Amino acid sequence: MDPGFDPDRPDGDAADPRERDANDPLAEFRERFDVPGELYLDGNSLGPVSDAAERSLQRALEEWRELGIEAWTEADRPWFRYGESLGDDLASLVGADGDEVVVANSTTVNIHTLVGTFLDARDGRPPGILVNELDFPTDHYAIRSQLRQRGYDPDEHLHVVESRDGRTIAEDDVVAALEDREVGIVFMPSVLYRSGQLLDIERITDAAHEHGALAGFDLAHSVGVVPHELSAHGVDFAVWCSYKYLNAGPGAIAGLYVSERHFGERPALAGWWGHEKETQFELRERFTPADSAGAWQIGTVPVLSAAPLAGSLELVREAGIDRIREKSLALTATLIRLVDETLEAYGCTVGTPRAPDARGGHVAIEHPEAERVSEALRERGVVVDFRPPNVVRVCPAPLYTGFVDVHEFAARLRDVLETGAHEDVDPDGSVS
Numbered sequence: 001m002d003p004g005f006d007p008d009r010p011d012g013d014a015a016d017p018r019e020r021d022a023n024d025p026l027a028e029f030r031e032r033f034d035v036p037g038e039l040y041l042d043g044n045s046l047g048p049v050s051d052a053a054e055r056s057l058q059r060a061l062e063e064w065r066e067l068g069i070e071a072w073t074e075a076d077r078p079w080f081r082y083g084e085s086l087g088d089d090l091a092s093l094v095g096a097d098g099d100e101v102v103v104a105n106s107t108t109v110n111i112h113t114l115v116g117t118f119l120d121a122r123d124g125r126p127p128g129i130l131v132n133e134l135d136f137p138t139d140h141y142a143i144r145s146q147l148r149q150r151g152y153d154p155d156e157h158l159h160v161v162e163s164r165d166g167r168t169i170a171e172d173d174v175v176a177a178l179e180d181r182e183v184g185i186v187f188m189p190s191v192l193y194r195s196g197q198l199l200d201i202e203r204i205t206d207a208a209h210e211h212g213a214l215a216g217f218d219l220a221h222s223v224g225v226v227p228h229e230l231s232a233h234g235v236d237f238a239v240w241c242s243y244k245y246l247n248a249g250p251g252a253i254a255g256l257y258v259s260e261r262h263f264g265e266r267p268a269l270a271g272w273w274g275h276e277k278e279t280q281f282e283l284r285e286r287f288t289p290a291d292s293a294g295a296w297q298i299g300t301v302p303v304l305s306a307a308p309l310a311g312s313l314e315l316v317r318e319a320g321i322d323r324i325r326e327k328s329l330a331l332t333a334t335l336i337r338l339v340d341e342t343l344e345a346y347g348c349t350v351g352t353p354r355a356p357d358a359r360g361g362h363v364a365i366e367h368p369e370a371e372r373v374s375e376a377l378r379e380r381g382v383v384v385d386f387r388p389p390n391v392v393r394v395c396p397a398p399l400y401t402g403f404v405d406v407h408e409f410a411a412r413l414r415d416v417l418e419t420g421a422h423e424d425v426d427p428d429g430s431v432s
């Protein structure tokens with residue numbers, strides 16, 4: 001089945017999907033992944049394993065086996081500087097210098113330590129932190145706890161930009177909030193986890209700076225699929241995870257960026273792994289932070305949860321982030337068109353902004369029965385996410401998803417809705 005296929009369509013988007021796959025310069029990456037199931041469209045929750053990630057994990061295991069403790073200095077990529085070394089590899093994906101990026105901790109822990117750091121280093125800035133109501137909850141949990149630990153009432157000092165439509169955040173409202181409220185730090189996502197809206201990082205950063213505030217971002221839903229220019233845009237700090245578009249595996253080590261302007265600040269959660277490397281093993285009584293983003297590491301780098309990232313980054317860099325973004329936009333444009341043309345009649349609407357520069361890598365399809373629809377899709381071999389209250393989140397990740405896959409997804413979704421298969425799914429998720 002090939003819904004929405006229309007060779008006469010002038011926007012060029014409707015070329016035969018088989019032809020588009022055949023002409024896709026990234027198509028060959030598909031066979032370098034083990035993609036589970038029939039149609040895996042959930043790579044913005046957990047990316048699949050690649051041959052490269054498996055090899056780099058295997059290499060770390062072999063080094064552990066053969067070198068034991070010597071691997072800290074003698075491994076192919078010495079473990080002592082593993083976090084910094086992977087940071088170097090990542091830097092071009094986020095538009096930063098190598099020493100501004102390190103892999104460490106988890107995303108939530110990185111929010112704790114970075115927000116805490118800049119609450120401590122207020123330098124005349126008010127303690128207020130500006131977020132938005134559509135953020136992934138962990139961001140608010142961490143920020144509230146950092147405020148509370150410093151004696152600030154989060155209900156008073158966490159300022160929340162509201163959404164006008166329940167899906168998106170207007171950058172104008174972020175700017176207006178900066179004018180109205182006492183804000184010392186703006187902390188926003190690059191891409192909203194539910195609707196997939198891509199926010200304008202440069203504009204938000206400029207506005208924050210004009211109001212004397214710092215700008216930090218959670219790039220969990222964009223790193224590896226949207227190119228970034230953090231240094232050029234003057235961003236102060238950022239965090240992200242590696243298990244989504246970077247395909248580094250469940251619970252993989254996270255990443256962080258700190259602008260070189262802030263090197264030397266005292267990390268809120270200090271630990272010996274963030275110590276100046278040259279003297280770390282002098283085991284001094286007092287902490288001297290590394291003069292780099294490496295200072296925000298805390299404890300020993302978890303080598304086995306970082307090793308797959310080494311391989312998976314090779315693939316992303318080989319594919320090229322600009323080509324990945326180009327294909328991602330083409331895939332999501334196709335998906336949006338198919339929803340408009342063939343699925344609207346069944347109650348589906350697109351909840352993701354249509355402008356390419358306001359779209360991340362996934363598409364939110366809204367349907368009143370989204371939870372049961374997602375479950376029925378899983379029953380048909382299609383892995384997607386349900387996000388309450390009404391979103392089926394669909395991620396055609398460019399390294400292993402093709403245009404035929406997107407058409408096949410639309411066909412299977414139409415089949416679910418046409419046959420009412422979702423009505424047989426119990427509200428608790430089981431299929432009766």
Ligand SMILES: Cc1ncc(COP(=O)(O)O)c(C=O)c1O
Nearest residue numbers: 106107108136138193218220241
């Ligand atoms: C925007 C965002 N931030 C943070 C996280 C999770 O952070 P952690 O890796 O610490 O669980 C997620 C997880 O999906 C997320 O979507």
